[in-house]
Amino acid sequence: MMVEKVLSTIKKWDMVHEGDTVIIGVSGGMDSMCLLHIFDQLKDQLGISICVVHVHHGIRADAGEDVTLVEKTCEHLAIPCHVSYFDVKKLAKSYKLSLEEMGRKIRYDVFEQQRLRVKNGKIAIGHHINDQAETVIMHLMRGTGLKGIGGIPPVRDFIIRPFIDCTREEIEHYCHEHQIAYRDDYTNALNVYTRNKIRHTVIPYVEEQFNKNFVQHMVNTAHIARSEDDYIHGIVLEKMEQVITRKDNSYTIDLDAFNALNLVIRRRIIRQVLHQLGSLKNIEYKHIEQILQLAHKEVSKKIQLPKGIVAKKAYSSIIMSVLGENKTKAFEKDVHLNTKTYIEALDSYVEVRLLEAQKDNIPKNLYTKWFDYDKIKYNLKVRNRRQGDAIVIRGIDGQKKLKKYFIDAKIPREERDKIPLLVDGSQIIWIIGHRISEHYKVTASTKKILEVKYYLEEDYQDA
Template sequence: MMTDIDYRKGAWKMDYLVEKVNEYMQEHHMAQAGEKIVVGVSGGADSLGLLTILSELAGYFHYDLVVVHVNHGLRGKAADQDQSFVEKTCKDQSIPCYSFHVDLKRFARKEGMSEEEAGRYYRYQCFEKVRREVDGDKIAVAHQREDVCETILFNMFRGTGIKGLTGIPPVRDVIIRPLLCVSRAEIENYLQRKGLTWRTDETNLTDAYTRNKIRHNILPYVEEHINPSAGQHIQEMAGLMRDISLYLDRQAEAAFDQCVSVGKNLVCAIHGESFKKLDVVIQREVLRRSIGVVAGKLKDVDREHVEMIRKLLDKHVGRRCHLPYQIQAVRTYEGITIKKDTMNEQQLDKVICMDVAAPGIYGIPGTSAEVELFVKENFKNEEIPVNRYTKWFDYDKIENSLSIRTRENGDFITLDGQGHKKLLKRWMIDEKIPREEREQILLLADGPHVLWIMGHRISDNYKVTAATKRVLVARIKGEKSDGRQYQSVIAGGRSGCPDTRTG
């Protein structure tokens, strides 16, 4: 197979836009030669451009393409024509096509979402369903540069933190977005050079949705009257904010380890003295992580809720505040405890021990929490998650059957790469974990060897290295998967993608 150097020397000629997208894909390690890519295609210019560009690159890098089209049932005959257009396009190019149909209005009512949210959620469920069925490696979607700008402005106008200013990531789990480096005009010009036509969704031409108002009115005004490069500058800012956000994540992770203990019922106990020493920015991130552990999601948790908890440290013991998802934060002698309002306190002494295997989702007795386990083999270009809820382990180093349980006599953990071990009891004492909390902490264990002290650290013995061939992914989930995020689809969240497809 020809390399990137080959085409630069003129071994073969590539359209300049295809070359631009290819370089962007290489920069962000989106796909390897020979991988199978599931492509979301609506029939519009962006998605048709994505399919056409990937089809060209497939000739050079041997990508195996599969198309997924979702008919939302909102536009009657026009939507059916979109579906026929996509299916014919794929047939002409001998590309497998899977079409899904949904009554989106009914689906949105059932799930308690807006139609916009429900459409996105349903689409990603369908993408993932097909990816798993065809043993695909990646899911490619057609977001482009203006989508980044619209997302950032939309988040700014409704209120957001740093993460809301990071825009749309080029890669997230198996999802790739090769067109983020190009504009809508560039895509349309490319299709015209190729002599291709595309479908137009009339709803995108109206101002019925907030994003359309930003797309049709705000961005064009800014680029015409303030700075024609405004869109490019917004995208560059998003990249900088993404770097800052990743740095804050690492700092918050270390701070969480330092001052938060997590019980088996996902009760977060924040130790006041160490928490007060943190910079206020890191304090807020630690509190958001704590809420996320207890609730399993962070949607609808805003700055006001975080500040309510911070102010508890200045209140008397026993004062509390109530948060979304039936959560409460209580001022204690040691600091602050965040837990479910409805928790049965008698459950805290309940012993847990259950054998588990991957893949699988395991409910924790007496709680609303679940732990999901699954194995990844294609992970070399992915970054190990830096968060409290998901951990990676070298699957082939596991010697016994796995269990999720509370502590037992003889449990130990490996502390470093030299193999130094410490009894779990001694580790808990050294970490100053209160005696009453030690029996509540959940463990993922390989016999007496503890892989993960949930809410705390993992064993060095099971860390992923360059030699790792298979990764065990362990993920804590809350009471109800957040259907508005793609992560819940990977995690096997709510169903809602009926087998109504062709292809």
């Protein structure tokens, strides 16, 4: 029975715990409506609360009927429902993304914002076995490594996929058996999208001509790849400490130690450095190979990569950094409590939440900090530097000019505009990734704590 199968998956992957609030992403389609009904049956047994989030993309003329179905179903089941409206076509044009990419980005942003509003939030998505196979095939067609072959993880951070062991046929049978109403999105049948072509053309052809168990074999392959990828990643992080020196936003790779490593590990190290420099977006196999070949080039040879990243051969090392000529323009974004704010200029996010006062376990992470909430007087913003900026630092009588701080910290001039600042009015609270203001630190008299986290955009990416 499907309910028991989903329950088994939830327990196998430790997806939820008693007291959690599960936010279900419900489009109105078959998969998500089925997920909603099954969670409604399991919520008491699991000791959880559930709510629904629906995103209206403003693309299809009949999308309003999806909203009506989701809202009426939630009303009937007495489940809270939150609907958000967006003009995805307009936003996609503005962000220079495809409709698929923009729609996905919006959905996950909305899910995450709702998660921050609830207690112990988890985000449940209706991906199933067939979605997993399609994702693996898509990645293989574009060219990928173990991570891409690993497809969709059952659990990633706060995102859970309780249907990951179920087939589309099982979900369809359950909906018909229990007379669950759902909406058919006609765009799923159009062979203008890559995923739809794989679903309607590639997979049926392979099943008919080569292997009727093709989908399950793809899923098994993904499971093996994820396990092996996790193992190799652990080795890579260990070796990076031995062969790389980081100074500010520049990475120096010791070639003697680096070249002694297996080629698999060397490639992975390069990818990890590129990730830490800002983004893997638009990074291709050829770019990794070009960096590896630098080891055998003459001194001062360099290559230019996407996102302004440059790799340069020194005497016994490769230095990877971001070119100063790709100067970051001035940016400023309002930051609100219990939300995740996207900083487009840096492909990053800032997440803010309020905590009960604690004096222990103050985070030491460079990108997670605590502040005394009651000392904040104005609306919080994240921006880059402005003329006259200063910060309160221990041992300094009054404030230290930000320019002087950057000079003393030996932060290259070309990197200074890229460093985000968390500010309270005109006062710097945190030079993100560096110092925090002495004035806003948590003390014995602190009553409320503001926790702020900073993430790169790809830390939220998922299939």
